[in-house]
Amino acid sequence: PLVLGIETSCDETGVGIVRGTALLADAIASSVDQHARFGGVVPEVASRAHLEAMIPTVDRALADAGVTLRDVDALAVTAGPGLPGALMVGVAAAKAIALSLGKPLYGVNHLAAHVAVDQLEHGPLPKPCVALLVSGGHSSLLLVPDVAGDVRSLGATVDDAAGEAFDKVARLLDLGFPGGPVIDRRAREGDRDAIAFPRGKYDDGTYDFSFSGLKTAVARWVEARERAGEPVPVADVAASFQEAVVDVLVHKALRACRDHGVRDLLIGGGVAANSRLRALAQERCDAAGVRLRVPRPKLCTDNGAMVAALGAEMVAAGVAPSDLTLPADSSLPIETIRV
Ligand code: ATP
Numbered sequence: 594p595l596v597l598g599i600e601t602s603c604d605e606t607g608v609g610i611v612r613g614t615a616l617l618a619d620a621i622a623s624s625v626d627q628h629a630r631f632g633g634v635v636p637e638v639a640s641r642a643h644l645e646a647m648i649p650t651v652d653r654a655l656a657d658a659g660v661t662l663r664d665v666d667a668l669a670v671t672a673g674p675g676l677p678g679a680l681m682v683g684v685a686a687a688k689a690i691a692l693s694l695g696k697p698l699y700g701v702n703h704l705a706a707h708v709a710v711d712q713l714e715h716g717p718l719p720k721p722c723v724a725l726l727v728s729g730g731h732s733s734l735l736l737v738p739d740v741a742g743d744v745r746s747l748g749a750t751v752d753d754a755a756g757e758a759f760d761k762v763a764r765l766l767d768l769g770f771p772g773g774p775v776i777d778r779r780a781r782e783g784d785r786d787a788i789a790f791p792r793g794k795y796d797d798g799t800y801d802f803s804f805s806g807l808k809t810a811v812a813r814w815v816e817a818r819e820r821a822g823e824p825v826p827v828a829d830v831a832a833s834f835q836e837a838v839v840d841v842l843v844h845k846a847l848r849a850c851r852d853h854g855v856r857d858l859l860i861g862g863g864v865a866a867n868s869r870l871r872a873l874a875q876e877r878c879d880a881a882g883v884r885l886r887v888p889r890p891k892l893c894t895d896n897g898a899m900v901a902a903l904g905a906e907m908v909a910a911g912v913a914p915s916d917l918t919l920p921a922d923s924s925l926p927i928e929t930i931r932v
Pocket residue numbers: 602603604674675703727728729730731755756757759760771772773774777862863864865866867868893894895
């Protein structure tokens with residue numbers, strides 16, 4: 594099926610078009626530059642930017658795919674979780690297009706879409722797989738028997754999300770926003786063993802994460818240096834902080850695989866773009882005999898193709914479409930894959 598997917602849960606206006614598991618277009622307009630001076634996404638600014646970018650981004654995706662709206666078999670849209678006002682723009686647009694074309698609409702879960710997107714790159718997902726979902730707003734470990742019908746939460750962060758920790762640490766190092774890409778870059782010149790930062794909940798027997806203690810430890814360490822009048826070795830701090838985050842993530846993800854007898858691990862979400870996370874996960878998966886799947890970085894951060902991919906999977910699986918009264922649900926639970 595030809596499916597058009599719309600994503601507006603945060604600061605990316607994404608419109609993707611897929612045919613089954615083939616990616617035809619992935620158009621994105623980001624308002625990230627408008628948020629940079631605030632050090633984080635400003636919801637009202639994001640909503641307004643979605644409103645302005647929506648139609649041009651739909652047009653660009655159609656042109657890139659070489660199709661017209663009439664060719665589309667079904668629509669999919671992120672119904673949650675995300676910023677309420679931002680979600681509403683995408684959901685309203687998707688409803689209008691579905692209504693005008695008389696085509697089915699699937700309101701889907703953004704987090705499940707971060708998992709489903711990998712099919713566009715590596716083909717059908719093994720059933721079951723374990724998914725580590727790490728982004729600006731979420732850090733979860735999922736058991737995924739079927740991404741279109743059955744996703745179960747094993748654990749999640751009890752405080753900050755992994756991406757949020759990257760963003761906050763980048764802010765305290767004056768590296769700008771968003772923090773993930775710049776810390777990733779600066780860490781390459783640093784020593785990841787330079788500073789022993791804490792690994793929260795490392796062996797606590799749960800699949801939960803905690804990153805706020807780590808963030809505080811980095812802040813205290815930097816403050817102590819500044820108080821002593823010594824320069825802050827930014828690359829070493831970035832590398833050591835990053836290592837603490839990815840060490841815990843990979844450790845818990847592989848334990849989830851082992852405990853559940855699952856041989857396939859998928860990593861998704863914006864933080865999955867991190868080069869050290871990708872390298873360490875590959876190293877430890879090879880040692881554990883677990884197959885690793887990580888989409889290319891552009892598919893890890895928010896985009897419309899992931900939403901289209903999940904919609905196409907639902908069409909193929911015979912899932913019933915949503916009712917056109919579907920809501921935008923800012924706190925949609927991960928187990929609710931389709932509203
Ligand atoms: P959510 O899916 O929770 O709604 P989100 O909307 O914030 O998340 P994503 O694009 O999935 O959006 O993730 C963005 C996050 O990913 C930001 O916190 C950013 O710092 C982080 N990030 C992006 N690239 C990297 C990288 N190379 N290393 C580490 N973190 C990264």
